[in-house]
Amino acid sequence: DAGVIQSPRHEVTEMGQEVTLRCKPISGHDYLFWYRQTMMRGLELLIYFNNNVPIDDSGMPEDRFSAKMPNASFSTLKIQPSEPRDSAVYFCASSFAASEQYFGPGTRLTVT
Amino acid sequence: GENVEQHPSTLSVQEGDSAVIKCTYSDSASNYFPWYKQELGKRPQLIIDIRSNVGEKKDQRIAVTLNKTAKHFSLHITETQPEDSAVYFCAASRPLEYGNKLVFGAGTILRVKS
Numbered sequence: 001d002a003g004v005i006q007s008p009r010h011e012v013t014e015m016g017q018e019v020t021l022r023c024k025p026i027s028g029h030d031y032l033f034w035y036r037q038t039m040m041r042g043l044e045l046l047i048y049f050n051n052n053v054p055i056d057d058s059g060m061p062e063d064r065f066s067a068k069m070p071n072a073s074f075s076t077l078k079i080q081p082s083e084p085r086d087s088a089v090y091f092c093a094s095s096f097a098a099s100e101q102y103f104g105p106g107t108r109l110t111v112t
Numbered sequence: 113g114e115n116v117e118q119h120p121s122t123l124s125v126q127e128g129d130s131a132v133i134k135c136t137y138s139d140s141a142s143n144y145f146p147w148y149k150q151e152l153g154k155r156p157q158l159i160i161d162i163r164s165n166v167g168e169k170k171d172q173r174i175a176v177t178l179n180k181t182a183k184h185f186s187l188h189i190t191e192t193q194p195e196d197s198a199v200y201f202c203a204a205s206r207p208l209e210y211g212n213k214l215v216f217g218a219g220t221i222l223r224v225k226s
Contacts, residue, residue: 031212043156043201043216056211091155098144098208103155 004104006092012110018080021107023092024073033093033101034067034077043091049075082111114139116204118217125192127226135202135217136184142204145178145185146214150199159200160187192224 005024013019025032033048047057052069060067064083069075079086087110093101115138125131137145146161162169162176162185169176173192178185189196199221203214 033214042218045213045215048213050212056213095212098205098212100146100158100161101214103157105155 004092004094004102006090006104006107008107009105010108010110012112013082014112015083016081017111018078019082019086019109019111021077021090021092021109023075023077023104025075025092025094026102027073029094029096029102030072031095031097031101032069032075033095034075035091035093035103037089037091037106038087046077079109082109084111087111114142114204114206114213114215116202116215116217118202118220120220121218122221122223124223124225127192127194127224129192131187131189131192131196131222131224133187133200133202133220133222134184135186135204136182137204137215138183139204139206140180140183141206141210143207144205145176146203147176147187148201148203148216150201150219152198156201189222192222194224194226197222197224 007022030051034046037043046059047067049069067077089106089108091106092104095101118135143164148156149159150156160174160176162178173190175188199219201219202217205214
């Protein structure tokens, strides 16, 4: 398996623009997680899905953030409108049940 | 909710020495404690984990100990090598029936000087 796949790897956008981050989990995994990593706040869980259903979105910072998982092999994290404080590395991770979470390579987002 | 505190925030050791990183957690229901290593510009990767039914687990130069009563767990790296230099994160989570949510510590920057 290729592991968790994320795209794009780098995204630079201007404030106010819509940003969409994409993730393909490892085949057979039933949990998918979106994390945000910054120097100030560390590694934060934004939302996670089980069998494509959002279970806990309490980490989503505000209504500008939304996430979807239309099927078992694809998820998106959308920020609209983006702000400079959204600049961070966004990781997607997947797991099978309560086993190890495998992280993707991350998307480095810069909002100017 | 769960809160995980990690110490120290930075740690410098000489090559060949041991390194110890400590974490405390607040939720007594937590039963799974993984440790992740993140090299600069890379993704976090699991290096070892422990569940609450054991007190210690070892994998070559890496070991983790768990004290459920005191609600703390530690990572021990022996015979450190320059390639051990990275950021290490501890985490904790509750049993699956309560949700599959990892709460991470703030991380420890480990520098191994050769």
